[in-house]
Amino acid sequence: xxxxxxSARRGIPxxxxxxxxxxxxxxxxxxxxxxxxxRGGETIVVGSKNFTEQIVLAELFAxxxxxxxxxxxxxxxNLGGTFICHDALVSGKIALYPEYTGTAxxxxxxxxxxxxxxxxxxxxxxxxxxxxxxxxxxxxxxxxTFAMIVRGDDADKLHxxxxxxxxxxxxxxxAGFGYEFMERPDGYRGWMAAYGLHFAGEPQILDLGLLYRAxxxxxxxxxxxxxxxxxxxxxxxxxxxxxxxxxxxxxxxxLVRRATLEKHPEVRGAIAALAGKISVDExxxxxxxxxxEHRDPADVVRAFRxxxxx
Amino acid sequence: xxxxxFLLRNRSEVFERSLEHIALVGASMxxxxxxxxxxxxxxxxxAKLQRWVIGAANxxxxxxxxxxxxxxxxxxxxxxxxxxxxxxxxSLYAVLPIxxxxxxxxxxxxxxxxxxxxxxxMTPRQxxxxxxxxxxxxxxxxxxxxxxxxxxxxxxxxxxIGAGGLGVFIFRGLAMVNNQVxxxxxxxxAILAIAVDSGLGYFxxxxxxx
Numbered sequence: 001x002x003x004x005x006x007s008a009r010r011g012i013p014x015x016x017x018x019x020x021x022x023x024x025x026x027x028x029x030x031x032x033x034x035x036x037x038x039r040g041g042e043t044i045v046v047g048s049k050n051f052t053e054q055i056v057l058a059e060l061f062a063x064x065x066x067x068x069x070x071x072x073x074x075x076x077x078n079l080g081g082t083f084i085c086h087d088a089l090v091s092g093k094i095a096l097y098p099e100y101t102g103t104a105x106x107x108x109x110x111x112x113x114x115x116x117x118x119x120x121x122x123x124x125x126x127x128x129x130x131x132x133x134x135x136x137x138x139x140x141x142x143x144x145t146f147a148m149i150v151r152g153d154d155a156d157k158l159h160x161x162x163x164x165x166x167x168x169x170x171x172x173x174x175a176g177f178g179y180e181f182m183e184r185p186d187g188y189r190g191w192m193a194a195y196g197l198h199f200a201g202e203p204q205i206l207d208l209g210l211l212y213r214a215x216x217x218x219x220x221x222x223x224x225x226x227x228x229x230x231x232x233x234x235x236x237x238x239x240x241x242x243x244x245x246x247x248x249x250x251x252x253x254x255l256v257r258r259a260t261l262e263k264h265p266e267v268r269g270a271i272a273a274l275a276g277k278i279s280v281d282e283x284x285x286x287x288x289x290x291x292x293e294h295r296d297p298a299d300v301v302r303a304f305r306x307x308x309x310x
Numbered sequence: 311x312x313x314x315x316f317l318l319r320n321r322s323e324v325f326e327r328s329l330e331h332i333a334l335v336g337a338s339m340x341x342x343x344x345x346x347x348x349x350x351x352x353x354x355x356x357a358k359l360q361r362w363v364i365g366a367a368n369x370x371x372x373x374x375x376x377x378x379x380x381x382x383x384x385x386x387x388x389x390x391x392x393x394x395x396x397x398x399x400x401s402l403y404a405v406l407p408i409x410x411x412x413x414x415x416x417x418x419x420x421x422x423x424x425x426x427x428x429x430x431x432m433t434p435r436q437x438x439x440x441x442x443x444x445x446x447x448x449x450x451x452x453x454x455x456x457x458x459x460x461x462x463x464x465x466x467x468x469x470x471i472g473a474g475g476l477g478v479f480i481f482r483g484l485a486m487v488n489n490q491v492x493x494x495x496x497x498x499x500a501i502l503a504i505a506v507d508s509g510l511g512y513f514x515x516x517x518x519x520x
Contacts, residue, residue, distance in 0.1 A: 053312070055509060146323075168377065174389070178485065179469075179478075179481045179482045179485035179486075180486070181484055181486070182482070182483035182485075183482055183486045184485075184486075204391050204392070205469075205472050205478075206391065206470060206471060206472050207376060207470035207471070209378075209380075210376065210379055210380060210383065210391075213380050213383045213384075214383055214391050217383050217384045219383060219390055219391040227436045238346060280311060
């Protein structure tokens with residue numbers, strides 16, 4: 001789903017085989033956070049996949065738990081993809097990680113895509129509880145799905161708000177799509193049929209990162225991106241509303257082991273407090289702060305929590 | 311489904327993409343030869359300028375292809391989306407080995423041979439065409455050979471800017487998390503690289519024997 005891979009790793013001082021000096025230094029570095037006595041022996045491991053949005057969300061979970069419990073949080077970010085996170089969660093290597101309902105439904109439960117977000121959530125929650133003993137917590141508030149994106153000045157000039165609004169202009173427009181959008185069952189073909197759109201010529205097929213540049217430079221007039229990509233905001237683009245609800249829901253949800261929730265009930269409260277707190281715009285801004293402005297995810301999350309009064 | 315079954319089932323598209331790939335490599339190599347050879351020859355006697363130009367070519371090599379495409383999208387005439395941008399980027403990458411080997415090959419011709427050619431009353435132009443270039447030919451060809459093999463490999467990234475070629479399968483396979491599709495692009499590209507390289511190698515050896 002996501003093309004924006006970031007290598008923004010948190011540096012955790014861990015000189016396992018370093019010299020004595022290094023060990024002493026590491027101890028000193030860890031003192032202010034780990035050695036203040038408040039954090040007891042118990043540790044909880046937060047995981048994430050290897051792209052910016054996941055790292056931001058996992059950092060948010062970690063800070064929430066740190067603020068609402070005495071647990072020590074171990075961050076295992078940048079795990080290589082959905083299946084690795086899932087295995088780590090089910091086997092207890094990590095206690096929680098952020099996931100998307102559509103990904104859980106299609107990639108983990110091997111179900112077919114569905115349109116109704118409430119139904120997808122209910123089904124994923126039921127299956128995860130029964131099969132993996134994992135709790136699907138309430139959605140965080142945004143949907144990371146395919147989004148049709150146009151230049152902001154076109155949207156203003158032509159009053160484009162929904163995908164259907166594009167129909168009269170499409171025959172003069174060139175579209176630019178990524179390889180994933182062209183190939184996925186919930187991608188190009190079904191989308192063109194659902195909206196009955198016709199563009200001038202075949203779509204340009206580009207790498208996702210280049211699509212936005214091509215759009216900004218008017219090489220193409222509409223692209224399929226991801227709804228939470230940070231550049232949408234920074235390059236003054238507009239994501240059109242999917243008014244026919246063609247794209248299946250990919251709502252961000254925290255997945256937490258039930259064993260963890262039973263052992264540490266305060267974790268449930270800390271994570272449940274995030275329900276509905278992150279709008280798609282806010283997620284875009286945080287992604288952009290990390291990818292575009294190269295800010296530390298931990299700082300970005302701290303600012304967000306402060307602004308939201310969490 | 312094995313990758314070769316996938317390849318057989320999609321052979322018409324694999325063939326079409328291979329032709330696109332060869333066309334992209336051909337155009338890029340033609341441009342980089344047209345730039346690299348004359349530039350290399352011109353720089354033989356200008357040591358300082360040569361260092362700067364080869365340094366610049368080195369810097370270009372270190373720019374990631376996606377970033378280079380990004381820079382080229384807004385450039386009028388040569389940029390945009392499609393084959394032209396890909397060919398410009400590929401030519402820039404392919405020019406370094408040609409340029410460097412042209413300079414080195416000519417510089418390494420035995421000065422005594424050049425001296426005696428001059429002594430026979432040859433003009434500088436005759437020395438270049440009849441003595442230096444023929445003697446430097448194996449080194450020049452080695453540069454072209456390296457450059458071509460590399461170009462066939464990196465042409466797979468042309469698919470990122472909508473220029474087609476065998477990279478289409480690689481990008482498609484990556485997006486679908488499907489190794490068969492990736493291999494349907496990677497293996498024909500590898501075969502193409504090996505075939506062209508051994509062809510040029512044969513040609514190189516036959517010129518060295520003369």
